[in-house]
Amino acid sequence: MTANEMSQPARELQAPDTTDQQRILRHARAAVLKRFAVRGGIGAVAFLVQPLTGVTYLIPLTVAAAAYFMFELVRFLSGLIWARLSGRVLREYRLxxxxxxxxxxxxxxxxxxxxxxxxxxxxxxxxxxxxxxxxxxxxxxxxxxxxxxxxxxxxxxxxxxxxxxxxxxxxxxxxxxxxxxxxxxxxxxxxxxxxxxxxxxxxxxxxxxx
Structure with missing residues (x-):
């Protein structure tokens, strides 16, 4: 090993093993789920405000909240596909x-x-x-x-x-x-x-x- 290689951090010399790869993928999936839980939850709560209160001028809020929730749902499903694709690649190819x-x-x-x-x-x-x-x-x-x-x-x-x-x-x-x-x-x-x-x-x- 050269002096230059010895000076490099160990993380640069050894690729993440299968256990590390799975941990990274779990972290990514959890982040996608957390984002949807927070943002989708906000959309769901905003959607329910008008039906629960009966205030008619809040109807535009209901429409906007429904659109926002669907937007976040699509992003959530896309994130799951992204994570699944990443996992398939890691199974087929070495780092x-x-x-x-x-x-x-x-x-x-x-x-x-x-x-x-x-x-x-x-x-x-x-x-x-x-x-x-x-x-x-x-x-x-x-x-x-x-x-x-x-x-x-x-x-x-x-x-x-x-x-x-x-x-x-x-x-x-x-x-x-x-x-x-x-x-x-x-x-x-x-x-x-x-x-x-x-x-x-x-x-x-x-x-x-x-």
């Missing part, structure tokens, strides 16, 4: 250290916070990636510039875990349609593996500019 990931742009869609990323994988520069954080954990972690753990295939996507944070993101190439020909030529084994992990198609299928 590898991608030595450099830089945030280029940040946005938001119904399914969560979206980051457009430039990355360098073990085999060199990777396609620009679109990473979704369904938990909405905040800004892009600055520590990711020093490397992140990634399970997946650069042509199809995968899962990213930021060392030391328990933060997990689902990512796929941002130029998904433009890379269709490359995916078709990826080889039977890579395609089959991507299908088992359910990353052979884009998720979500439509997400505005992202």
């Amino acid at each position: 590898e250290m991608w030595p450099r990931v830089i945030e280029r742009e940040k946005g938001w869609i119904l399914h969560g916070t979206v980051f457009l990323l430039s990355a360098r994988g073990p085999e060199g520069k990777a396609p620009r990636m679109r990473a979704i954080d369904a938990v909405d954990s905040g800004d892009w972690p600055a520590s990711a510039v020093d490397g992140v753990w990634v399970a997946g295939d650069p042509l199809f996507g995968g899962v990213m875990i930021v060392p030391g944070t328990d933060r997990i993101l689902f990512m796929q190439p941002s130029k998904w349609n433009e890379m269709a020909a490359e995916r078709k030529q990826a080889g039977a084994e890579r395609i089959a593996k991507a299908k088992r992990a359910r990353i052979d198609s884009r998720w979500p299928r439509k997400s505005a500019a992202y």
